[in-house]
Amino acid sequence: MGNMGKTQSGFEDFRLRPELSQALAERGFTNPTPVQERVLSDENALLGDLIVQAKTGSGKTLAFALPILNEMDAGESLPRVLVLSPTRELALQTAQEFESMAKPLRIRIAALVGGMEMEAQLRRLREGAGVLVGTPGRVLDHIRRKAFDCESIHTVVLDEGDHMLDMGFRDELEAILDSLPSRERTWLFSATMPEEVVKLSSRYLSAPRWISLVEDTASHEDIAHRAYLIPSGRRVESLINVLLWEAPERALVFCPTRIETAEVAERLQGAGFSALPLHGDMGQKERNTALGAFRAGRVRILVSTDVAARGIDVEGISHVIQLGLPGTLDNYVHRSGRTGRAGNEGLNLSLLTPRDARTLKSLLRGHSLSIEWLSVPDSHEIRLLERGRLDRELAECEEQPSEMYLEWAREILGRNEAECVVARLLERLFAQRSSGFALRRELDREMEAEERRRFAKREGKPAARTGVRREETGGVTRLRLEKGRADGVEVGALLGILCRALKVDRREIGNIRLRDRFAEVELGERAARHLERYRKELEKEGFLSPEGSFSGRKPRPGSERERVSHRPAL
Numbered sequence: 001m002g003n004m005g006k007t008q009s010g011f012e013d014f015r016l017r018p019e020l021s022q023a024l025a026e027r028g029f030t031n032p033t034p035v036q037e038r039v040l041s042d043e044n045a046l047l048g049d050l051i052v053q054a055k056t057g058s059g060k061t062l063a064f065a066l067p068i069l070n071e072m073d074a075g076e077s078l079p080r081v082l083v084l085s086p087t088r089e090l091a092l093q094t095a096q097e098f099e100s101m102a103k104p105l106r107i108r109i110a111a112l113v114g115g116m117e118m119e120a121q122l123r124r125l126r127e128g129a130g131v132l133v134g135t136p137g138r139v140l141d142h143i144r145r146k147a148f149d150c151e152s153i154h155t156v157v158l159d160e161g162d163h164m165l166d167m168g169f170r171d172e173l174e175a176i177l178d179s180l181p182s183r184e185r186t187w188l189f190s191a192t193m194p195e196e197v198v199k200l201s202s203r204y205l206s207a208p209r210w211i212s213l214v215e216d217t218a219s220h221e222d223i224a225h226r227a228y229l230i231p232s233g234r235r236v237e238s239l240i241n242v243l244l245w246e247a248p249e250r251a252l253v254f255c256p257t258r259i260e261t262a263e264v265a266e267r268l269q270g271a272g273f274s275a276l277p278l279h280g281d282m283g284q285k286e287r288n289t290a291l292g293a294f295r296a297g298r299v300r301i302l303v304s305t306d307v308a309a310r311g312i313d314v315e316g317i318s319h320v321i322q323l324g325l326p327g328t329l330d331n332y333v334h335r336s337g338r339t340g341r342a343g344n345e346g347l348n349l350s351l352l353t354p355r356d357a358r359t360l361k362s363l364l365r366g367h368s369l370s371i372e373w374l375s376v377p378d379s380h381e382i383r384l385l386e387r388g389r390l391d392r393e394l395a396e397c398e399e400q401p402s403e404m405y406l407e408w409a410r411e412i413l414g415r416n417e418a419e420c421v422v423a424r425l426l427e428r429l430f431a432q433r434s435s436g437f438a439l440r441r442e443l444d445r446e447m448e449a450e451e452r453r454r455f456a457k458r459e460g461k462p463a464a465r466t467g468v469r470r471e472e473t474g475g476v477t478r479l480r481l482e483k484g485r486a487d488g489v490e491v492g493a494l495l496g497i498l499c500r501a502l503k504v505d506r507r508e509i510g511n512i513r514l515r516d517r518f519a520e521v522e523l524g525e526r527a528a529r530h531l532e533r534y535r536k537e538l539e540k541e542g543f544l545s546p547e548g549s550f551s552g553r554k555p556r557p558g559s560e561r562e563r564v565s566h567r568p569a570l
Helices: 018-026 034-041 060-071 088-105 118-127 136-144 161-166 170-178 195-204 235-246 258-270 284-296 329-336 354-363 379-396 403-413 418-431 440-458 491-502 525-540 560-566
Strands: 050-053 081-084 109-112 131-134 155-159 185-190 209-212 223-229 251-254 275-278 301-304 319-323 346-352 371-375 468-470 477-481 509-514 519-523
Touching: 018 060, 018 088, 034 050, 034 060, 034 209, 050 060, 060 088, 060 155, 060 185, 081 088, 081 136, 081 170, 088 109, 088 131, 088 284, 109 118, 109 136, 118 136, 131 136, 136 170, 155 161, 155 170, 161 170, 161 185, 161 195, 170 195, 185 195, 223 354, 235 251, 235 258, 235 319, 235 346, 235 379, 258 275, 258 301, 258 491, 275 284, 284 301, 319 329, 329 346, 346 354, 354 440, 403 418, 477 525, 491 509, 491 519, 491 525, 519 525
Parallel strands: 050 185, 050 209, 081 131, 081 155, 109 131, 155 185, 223 346, 223 371, 251 301, 251 319, 275 301, 319 346
Antiparallel strands: 468 477, 477 519, 509 519
């Protein structure tokens, strides 16, 4: 976090106790980030309830840790402060940050997170801890066990409040706050202020002071945005092409489901990339191993779900890659905020089908975000780029070849066939470098089909509503099923049902779009061929009616089934 921002003040300008000043100096922190400066300089705000709206990666942990520790008694053993975080990873990082600052003050920190031994946490609480940092579920568990004295806590920090509510922790948060009778102040830190956060703050915060460092939540001056248009059903191949084209130093790839993270990481490994998955089904030890390898640079690519990546604070992420639609603008902002941190520039890349691109443009309507739109790099373009890279590597290499190879080179260059020998060497060397997949023709066909569909829609021609329709999208068949979220269907379970019913592996199933009352699935050529043969399996499950239509019901005006066919055009 060093000199994370250029500010007019140094930490010495604030009335910090000597122990904290020394701890900051030992870690090389001299100047506060903007959020740290704003919080530390507003002494009145620190006395009562506070809302701080700041981007992810802005240095907010020290923004609340420093003023809290600055006023605590040295050697405090009663729990005075409770910090709530949305994920285990963020809670553990926050606890470590507190410990590094609190050590000279002899104030102990207790990390209360799920997925770790309860007995060890209980022992830490019995030994005494001035600051408790934890996730809502585990903290509420400790409260119900009466593991610590709730009456001694006077300060509560809700870190990444929007994420905690996104993840369904509202009931736990309310139960925790209602259990703290001596709570004197509550500080809420959040990158965005959706309606749920506003409701929570209006109920539990009294006349809070508001500090905002976010003008347009969709914009981040340190992040450049690019969107690559990709063909449907070829998402992983498109990702491989983009990774070869962009050559990121360290990339965080977002996938919508846990199953996809594992599959995408496996496919990337097979293509020669150093990649690992991160998702909620992994044990804490596996998650820590994956994060540790990513932080240390042993793994260049981490493939994660939104939930698993929340709270990850890793310096040096050069690229965030969003594989498919973000779902909401808040998700887009939080995903992209994992790069361009601590004053460094970063790239946010979105890989979108032509239809997905229209939806993203609709989400960003009215915001100042500038996106560069590109077609997915094709294999012939990657070959030319890789040739240039290889040429530079050979020419700019400062390491002197051994005398044996220099003599060999001189001997070759003296031959009549020297040109052919060098060409063969380059050919063998270049063959070891991947050039990705030929995708441009498929994308062009899909964009042409999309344009024809939009033209037909403008002309008022009705679209067919059959259960199965083949479109000119590189051999992709789109299947519409009669069950959706309201029927308890989940993407992972649906993927398994389709693979079993159609007797295919996961690679034959493309995008799955889940709606309230139905689902849209993209099938590869083999899965489409098997569909007519094995469709009775899907009929038994209630996903297809025997006549092959969605259902006999006509959509209600304004219902989701009607709305999805009226998405805004690009």
